[in-house]
Amino acid sequence: MTPLLQVRDLSVHSLARPILHSLSFTLEAGQILAVIGESGSGKSTLALSLMGLLPAGFQPHGEIRLNDENLLTLTEPQWCQIRGKTLGMVFQEPMSALNPTRRIGAQIADTLRLHTTLTRSEIRDQTLVLMKQVGLLKAGVSERAYPHQLSGGQRQRALLAMALACKPALLIADEFTTALDARTRADMMALVHQHTKTHRMAVLMISHDLGLVRHHADHVLVLKDGICVEQGPTASIFDAPAHPYTQALLAMSLHGAAHTPLSRLPVYTVPA
Amino acid sequence: MNTRANPTLWTGSALLGIVLLPAFVTALLTGARAPAIDVMHRYAPLSLSHPLGTDPFGRDLLTFVLSGAFNSVLIAAMAVCLSTVAGTALGLMAAGRPPKVIMGLADLGLAFPPVLTAALLVTALGASATGEILAIALFGLPAQIRITRQAASAILIQDYIAASRLAGRSTVSILRRHVLPNILPLLTVQATSSLALAVLSDAGLSYLELGAPPPRPDLGRALAAYQIHIFDHPLLVAVPGLTIMLLVLGFNMAGDGLRDALDAPLQERAP
Numbered sequence A: 001m002t003p004l005l006q007v008r009d010l011s012v013h014s015l016a017r018p019i020l021h022s023l024s025f026t027l028e029a030g031q032i033l034a035v036i037g038e039s040g041s042g043k044s045t046l047a048l049s050l051m052g053l054l055p056a057g058f059q060p061h062g063e064i065r066l067n068d069e070n071l072l073t074l075t076e077p078q079w080c081q082i083r084g085k086t087l088g089m090v091f092q093e094p095m096s097a098l099n100p101t102r103r104i105g106a107q108i109a110d111t112l113r114l115h116t117t118l119t120r121s122e123i124r125d126q127t128l129v130l131m132k133q134v135g136l137l138k139a140g141v142s143e144r145a146y147p148h149q150l151s152g153g154q155r156q157r158a159l160l161a162m163a164l165a166c167k168p169a170l171l172i173a174d175e176f177t178t179a180l181d182a183r184t185r186a187d188m189m190a191l192v193h194q195h196t197k198t199h200r201m202a203v204l205m206i207s208h209d210l211g212l213v214r215h216h217a218d219h220v221l222v223l224k225d226g227i228c229v230e231q232g233p234t235a236s237i238f239d240a241p242a243h244p245y246t247q248a249l250l251a252m253s254l255h256g257a258a259h260t261p262l263s264r265l266p267v268y269t270v271p272a
Numbered sequence B: 001m002n003t004r005a006n007p008t009l010w011t012g013s014a015l016l017g018i019v020l021l022p023a024f025v026t027a028l029l030t031g032a033r034a035p036a037i038d039v040m041h042r043y044a045p046l047s048l049s050h051p052l053g054t055d056p057f058g059r060d061l062l063t064f065v066l067s068g069a070f071n072s073v074l075i076a077a078m079a080v081c082l083s084t085v086a087g088t089a090l091g092l093m094a095a096g097r098p099p100k101v102i103m104g105l106a107d108l109g110l111a112f113p114p115v116l117t118a119a120l121l122v123t124a125l126g127a128s129a130t131g132e133i134l135a136i137a138l139f140g141l142p143a144q145i146r147i148t149r150q151a152a153s154a155i156l157i158q159d160y161i162a163a164s165r166l167a168g169r170s171t172v173s174i175l176r177r178h179v180l181p182n183i184l185p186l187l188t189v190q191a192t193s194s195l196a197l198a199v200l201s202d203a204g205l206s207y208l209e210l211g212a213p214p215p216r217p218d219l220g221r222a223l224a225a226y227q228i229h230i231f232d233h234p235l236l237v238a239v240p241g242l243t244i245m246l247l248v249l250g251f252n253m254a255g256d257g258l259r260d261a262l263d264a265p266l267q268e269r270a271p
Helices: A043-051 A076-082 A104-115 A120-133 A152-164 A182-198 A210-216 A234-239 A244-254 B007-030 B061-094 B101-111 B114-125 B129-156 B159-166 B171-207 B219-229 B235-269
Strands: A005-014 A017-027 A032-036 A058-066 A087-091 A170-174 A202-206 A219-224 A227-233
Touching (some): A032 A043, A032 A210, A104 A120, A120 A152, A170 A182, A210 A234, A219 A234, B007 B235, B101 B129
Antiparallel strands (some): A005 A058
16 A cells, blocks of 8 residues: 655755755554654754745755655645645644634634535534534633634644644644643644544654654654654654664653753764 | 724714715715806805805805815725725735835836826826826825735734645635735725825815816815915805815824724734
8 A cells, every 4th residue: 555645855955055855754544753853953844845835945856745646746726725635734833823803613614615515504513513622612612702812722722623624634733732731732632643543644743742752653753954864663763763863862852851961962963 | 993982083084074964965966066157146245045155157165165075085085996906906916025016116106206197197188087086096006005015914924824825725815815804904094094195186186287177166176266366255265275174184083093993903902
């Protein structure tokens, strides 16, 4: 069976400066792939290339195959067809990712309105189902509420509802749990996990939270300066990291970085 | 919209009401045409049948000025509609991109003296209401493009626009669904304030004989024609002049009041 997502030799350049270096990986339906690495390692650029939303001046090369279709050759109208429908994305900042002048229900319904032929009342019902799934109805949030009436966690729940609305084949989650408290984070990850089981949704998860990665991801890809230094099943990466950078990253995050003076942390540079 | 405790908005509306209500009634009754010439009653004093007297042609001054005010506001409104629609469309097209063709043309428009543009248009089209409307719309266009582009660009960098792209919305749909509703209060305020400028431009162009030709009653043309009577029949100049002043002041104050009423809650609502 061909994997859902196949990335082959993906490189991204901005003004001749390389951001990503011939990256290759695959992602099967129903699996969670975590991309880890320090800030500036190219994680978000990878997410944006997969969504076809690279800023002007960024040039992608290589191949991104989703369901055996090369995404890099798509035109903008074709992108509009698959964004939100086959590809969903949630990102880090829930406070500004909702339009302040539109009601929550209308914004969640937007994805359904754009990609399905449901009637108005079916869309409304579906919106309420989604709001129930992400726990907004339980928190007493009405579909008629405006974003400023919601807390940060509730907004992130609304954004997740928007991303999951059309049951995408691939969800890209760019540090989407960073701004959340531990309880909400666990709830949201559980919901994402459930979708990977029930709808065979694949997840590309970008995270700094290695505890979360270890607990939820099936595979891990370690990025450093735009190069994939190591990838493999989560257990083997965490238990026996082969690359010195991965070892350093894990040591800092998992084993009391607070006790290690910065000057003693190993510094590793990837040879060009 | 918070319209309570907004004296500027109410005063502006009241000033406009004083002129526009009777002007609309007059237009309804007379079709905003010039009153009949009556050479037997030239320069008639104030009376019950002519509350503000008559002009050198024996026409009722009150009817003439009210019809003139109606025509002036009609031309101003059409010009502002034209420049708002065209300016908003062009501004949205130019938003979120480096300034190129559209902004270059807007800058060129700003550098061109308005009266010269009007004179060129009148030469090309002949003195007509159409030429005048086009000329006034052209004065307002560059500012409208700049304001729209500025406001829309500020919205386009918001995260919810990126989120909307992720949901699969096209650029045109984002401009229509997210950007336009967000800048609508600003556009409303801008249009109201532009009306003041448009009324003033209409008066100015007519004063210079670049506006719509007679016998259409016109405030600027009346000022130009009757200024020689400023000492012997001061009402002939004072009434059209005061009417222009009331209209401009009214639109300006209403615009300022609307800004307070529409902008303030939007700023409070922003996260």
